[in-house]
Amino acid sequence: MRILYVNNVLPYPTHDGGRMRRYHLARALAEEHEVSMLGVAPDPDALTEFERLNPRIRFLPIAYRPEAGRVRVAAEAREWLARETFDAVHVAELWQWPGVRPLAGLPVVLDAENVESLLHRRLLELKGITGSHPDLVAVEALERQAFQRADRILACSEHDALLIQQAQPDAQVAVVRNGVAVDHYPFRPERPSGKTAIFTYVGLLCYAPNADAASHFARSIWPQIRAELPTARFRIVGRYPPAEIMELGQIPGVEIIPNVPEIQPYFHEADVLVVPLRAGSGTRLKILEGLASGTPMISTTLGCEGLAVRHGEHLYIADQPAEFARQAVWMATHHDETRTVRDRGRRLVEERYGWETIGKDLRAAYAGLA
Secondary structure, rough: OEEEEEEEEEOOOOOOOHHHHOOOOHHHHHHHOOOEEEOOOOOOOHEEEHHHOOOEEEEEEEEOOOOOOOOHHHHHHHHHHHOOOEEEEOOOOOOOOOHHHHHHHOOOEEEEEEOOOHHHHHHHHHHOOOOOHHHHHHHHHHHHHHHHHEEEEEOOOHHHHHHHHHHHOOOOEEEEEOOHHHHHOOOOOOOOOOOOEEEEEEEOOOOOOHHHHHHHHHHHHHHHHHHHHHEEEEEEOOOOOHHHHHHHHHHHOOEEEOOOOOOOOHHHHHEEEEEEEOOOOOOHHHHHHHHHOOOEEEEOOOOOOOOOEEOOOEEEEEEOHHHHHHHHHHHOOOOOOHHHHHHHHHHHHHHEEEHHHHHHHHHHHHOOOO
């Protein structure tokens, strides 16, 4: 099939979870289909490297117009659909939805990276807003239109698939998980004893759930850890930190490390990877990266939602600040006791979350679509 892959930005380098998913799913589709991918490519060198690595994918650049935002992606998709003949349309996320009219009778696959209405509801609840809200109403309306029109909807987990099915009972939903390039994350060596304990949070810091998680940890959990481990350090590592994240660097022991070219070394340097998320949807690729790296990890229940992980078997889970702090301190000071848990986490991602396996699931979801 000739597939138009509707996407907002060149997914390379894979600096965040959204780009990582789109990069690997596009590569999986290109093994059997002709893929033309839309997107802004602000870095010419990155585009050259992407095209070298993926000669089977035709990239269709969108002019970089910051003021146009995501709306321009939908408009570009409509123009290409009017200009060329395609056999199917792959929409990378709800925000790239081009509307119903230009899709005509084409088969459409919508990748629901997140259940956006759930994500917005959770973010509003953090602000103390419950019930109906104009933003939420708008998201639900767009989601309803897309769910009704899409011929296939991709969900990151069985949990999200059930939510989509409840919203649209006749939807054809396929679970296509998030994954990890396991070979890129070698299992970490043992930590030397006696060094300063390092707690690390990683993520795209301009993304509201990540910013909230980093701030919540620094203000509500970190002081309790610091009281037990006075020399410990908390690293916030990620791209595009807003001003409120940079301000956290004024808290004793907190380090902001922005826009790093490669995230993998920070997994190996951490004594504990913390995932104190309080809002979100989909599944967190940082969890899979941490499991692959063999980094001791503690998450909220929501942070590891949708993944086949269990407390004390693959990682540790705590939801209340005091319990999160207590468990994190124990992990940082009991390296030997966490080894079995780390081993099981690595095996889990090897068996279930490699991109090759996920690519087969994606191609199966496309079977019979045209």
